[in-house]
Amino acid sequence: MLERFLQAVRTDDPGAEAPAATRDRLKACFAPGAVRRMTQLGLLVGGVLRDLAPGPDDTLVYATQFGESRALEGFLESFPTPSPTLFQTSIHPSGVQQGLIGRQQAVPELFPLAGGPQLVAQAVLAALLAPAPRVVLCGGEERGTWLVAPGAASDRAFAFALALTRHREAGTQGRLALEPTADPAGTLALADWFDLLHAHRGYTGHVAPGWRLQLEWS
């Protein structure tokens, strides 16, 4: 069994908040002037990472199914004179890089994952396999506009970050584990994972073929 202990959890559920409102709400989390070109996902992820940001010995795992949907939409719309700014902003894993670059916060290992129904399982697996003493597992989505209908963008915005350690410590808030099983099926969507974290709800179930996830709160 692979396991780590939750030392801190941060979530942000902005509901139907517009990107401009998110920018205004979270601008204090970033250096003056840094938020002007940040995406909603960059703001949300940067916000939850504000006090959980990885240190020089930590591993960072980042999960998003769709990434920078609005930058992607804007870049596509900019043709035939493509925007260089929207191009670089649309590239995975810009959402987590925006805040860290703004803070000039070097990270040794960054594992950005994409994917669908197996995304949570694979991101947790990457976090639990990392040898670093502390792992920060974060992720989220931003709500797209015209790419939502064809299924190429999220219809919901959210962000989360967990600080995970190898050992139980004073103040440990919970436990996260993956156990190998013989079960051939299982999924857990990123939005459902976020809802568990946001509500501090426990979970035990198959999240990928051969893997059962346990999320326990102290």
Added chain:
Amino acid sequence: MAGLVESGSVRLTACDCLTPFGNAAATHAALLRGERALRPTPVLGADGGDAVPLALLPGRALDETLPPAWLPALQALLAPLAGGGWGTARRPVCVTSSNFGIGSLYAFHRHGDAAQAAHGTPHTAVELLRRTLGWGENVAVFSHACVSAHLGLLHASRLVAAGAAESVLVLAYDFLSPFVTGGFHALKILNAELPAPYQDRATGSIGLGDGAGFAVLSPTGGDLVLSAQSLHNEMHHFTANRPDGAGFAAVLAPVVAAAAGRRLWLKGHGTGTLEAGRLESTALARAFPGAPLVSWKGSLGHTLGSCGLVELAVAAAALRTGRTPGTVGSGSPTFTDTVALAPFATPDFAGVVCASNAFGGAHGALLLSHA
């Protein structure tokens, strides 16, 4: 501090690639002959635009087709692994790319065909591939621009080392589209000039190429071993490195330690941009004094998220044959005197350090050596 070294016994039990020249053996042979796959091509495909150096697979247009042209190309590449039970818990797959099916999303926006959008995201592109190849659902998807392949290799190594998998298939692919070429052209680093990696000249430029590669990692078997892997992320600027080269030095430090003084040659990232080329070649020369340095992107173009695996497959072919292609397309003067412009023999070398860089000051490096 750079990412931790994975020392020990993760074996490369199969590895191949696909470039415009063909598989790893054909690509290795073409590079030894000094051939360039890059050709002047309109940057926006059917919509025209400036001619820029692109290396497309033979017969493949820049504009995406329906079904996507990369699908049969990947089927052919992976045919030797068919029926291997991939995608199960004990034989998982790591798919890595920077762009996945983005050419289809561009085509959807350009022409309005909803069928193109059906595989335009990382997940849906990989799902199309998974179903076509008959894999199970245990597929991890990594995307970190041009170091993507290094992440898949490191994660796969950890699965093997932890006993969580008996073998892992790592696939990396990126196929060009107007989305990507238009973006790099807008950044003004993809222009009419052919790339000349590590050459000290007035203007830098890159070329872009189609590419795909795979590796099977296992605890035993094979004649080559991944004896060290390292990552580092500067988080200094989206499209520039720290001017002191600290990011390059950080990712190399654990590999230097693992190399333990063995005689190595170096396969750098070397896209053809000036500042990054200067920083990288200087850092490599400091870390591995006297070791010959090559880049093959002057011929193959930059194959983006797949470059780490495409070039690993060519490096493996070079180790096995004892002949390493030189830095095709470059000339003197070079940033350091360690840049090898011509092919050289490698029977006295213990292995090769392969390095890649990406947006955000991301770095990946690995040491591939004889088992």
